[in-house]
Amino acid sequence: MRLAELSEHSGVSTATIKYYLREGLLQPGRRISATQAEYGDEHLRRLRLVRALIQLGKMPVATAREVIAAAEDDSLGHHRRLGAATQALSQGREVPADDDPATEAAGRTVNALLEHLGWRHDQEVAEHSPAYRTLVASVAALRRLGYPCGVAQLLPYGRLAAELAVTDLDLVEEEPTPTAQIEAAVALTVLYEPVLLSLRRMAHSEESARRFTGGGKPA
Amino acid sequence: MRLAELSEHSGVSTATIKYYLREGLLQPGRRISATQAEYGDEHLRRLRLVRALIQLGKMPVATAREVIAAAEDDSLGHHRRLGAATQALSQGREVPADDDPATEAAGRTVNALLEHLGWRHDQEVAEHSPAYRTLVASVAALRRLGYPCGVAQLLPYGRLAAELAVTDLDLVEEEPTPTAQIEAAVALTVLYEPVLLSLRRMAHSEESARRFTGGGKPA
Numbered sequence: 001m002r003l004a005e006l007s008e009h010s011g012v013s014t015a016t017i018k019y020y021l022r023e024g025l026l027q028p029g030r031r032i033s034a035t036q037a038e039y040g041d042e043h044l045r046r047l048r049l050v051r052a053l054i055q056l057g058k059m060p061v062a063t064a065r066e067v068i069a070a071a072e073d074d075s076l077g078h079h080r081r082l083g084a085a086t087q088a089l090s091q092g093r094e095v096p097a098d099d100d101p102a103t104e105a106a107g108r109t110v111n112a113l114l115e116h117l118g119w120r121h122d123q124e125v126a127e128h129s130p131a132y133r134t135l136v137a138s139v140a141a142l143r144r145l146g147y148p149c150g151v152a153q154l155l156p157y158g159r160l161a162a163e164l165a166v167t168d169l170d171l172v173e174e175e176p177t178p179t180a181q182i183e184a185a186v187a188l189t190v191l192y193e194p195v196l197l198s199l200r201r202m203a204h205s206e207e208s209a210r211r212f213t214g215g216g217k218p219a
Numbered sequence: 220m221r222l223a224e225l226s227e228h229s230g231v232s233t234a235t236i237k238y239y240l241r242e243g244l245l246q247p248g249r250r251i252s253a254t255q256a257e258y259g260d261e262h263l264r265r266l267r268l269v270r271a272l273i274q275l276g277k278m279p280v281a282t283a284r285e286v287i288a289a290a291e292d293d294s295l296g297h298h299r300r301l302g303a304a305t306q307a308l309s310q311g312r313e314v315p316a317d318d319d320p321a322t323e324a325a326g327r328t329v330n331a332l333l334e335h336l337g338w339r340h341d342q343e344v345a346e347h348s349p350a351y352r353t354l355v356a357s358v359a360a361l362r363r364l365g366y367p368c369g370v371a372q373l374l375p376y377g378r379l380a381a382e383l384a385v386t387d388l389d390l391v392e393e394e395p396t397p398t399a400q401i402e403a404a405v406a407l408t409v410l411y412e413p414v415l416l417s418l419r420r421m422a423h424s425e426e427s428a429r430r431f432t433g434g435g436k437p438a
Contacts, residue, residue: 212298
């Protein structure tokens with residue numbers, strides 16, 4: 001198909017496709033004349049991945065390029081390839097980390113939590129992961145404001161996160177190819193976040209109604 | 220205590236305290252001279268609540284004023300008072316709602332989900348809740364991009380949200396007074412969100428390692 005058709009099938013504008021081509025995020029088409037190139041299904045698939053990384057994952061172009069290179073490097077194991085994508089995801093509401101005693105104490109709490117959960121914990125990898133840093137900074141913020149946030153409070157959250165991860169990875173594994181799995185992992189990680197937060201808030205309201213208005217269902 | 224001491228004990232600047240006084244979010248102190256007033260523990264408690272609503276909950280001043288009025292209205296039940304606060308919380312990453320077929324279909328999916336979960340579901344209340352609207356818009360966004368998001372995929376999220384709500388409300392109920400409970404409900408709702416999202420991302424990485432690198436712990 002030509003550029004215009006690629007745009008139509010992918011829902012990505014031709015200007016954006018040209019930008020992805022220039023930045024090396026999309027492989028060039030097969031040149032059929034001085035001004036025209038032919039694109040195939042592999043371009044459509046790549047565009048889905050690029051859209052997931054850049055538009056949903058809000059990754060900088062250079063990071064997306066690395067993730068795509070890892071995705072196509074058959075010498076890397078599948079975990080490394082998926083990990084390259086999901087660990088590069090920044091978190092929208094990242095709490096800035098501090099180098100103060102509260103942050104150090106929070107770091108010890110988080111490490112104790114991971115131990116309790118039995119999660120493999122490579123300190124060096126962890127420190128480069130936005131999720132780990134955000135978790136430590138959030139725990140420190142809760143403590144500074146005087147709210148309870150120790151291993152006892154965090155453990156139920158960690159256990160439920162582990163259950164969700166099983167559900168999520170099952171969905172990812174339904175995708176047919178490694179590239180599609182990486183795309184789905186990024187897209188589902190990001191897109192299910194507002195779902196989870198909304199349901200938690202609705203569940204609060206439901207649980208509050210159960211406790212404080214006498215229990216049962218509305219009449 | 221004087222204004223300067225109130226600032227020191229609360230960690231809120233005197234300029235911000237004066238702003239809260241002008242906006243009627245903080246009750247006036249007991250006037251002891253033409254230029255000085257005396258503040259007490261009730262002002263400290265109120266400042267904690269205002270900080271939770273405005274700084275953590277990102278509520279507009281007018282909304283915070285309504286929540287505070289509800290918090291102090293003994294004629295309202297506890298659920299209504301807690302609900303006034305938590306339902307007024309906007310969501311950071313609210314997805315704009317559309318009036319298209321995908322949104323209508325998503326609304327039907329969400330209603331079926333709430334039925335399955337056995338959550339009391341007042342359609343009229345729901346439509347005014349930011350959490351409900353965000354959920355519908357997020358489901359519609361997932362569908363438009365071609366990712367699976369039906370009752371089957373949402374149900375595990377809803378069940379886990381319900382379990383978390385029990386844990387969260389237990390924490391809230393440890394607070395001694397209704398006002399402190401409302402403050403804790405807002406603060407914990409907001410501050411535990413990055414904790415939950417970080418743990419989910421770390422759990423993805425953990426689950427991916429288990430599945431794709433042969434299971435066990437690192438050597």
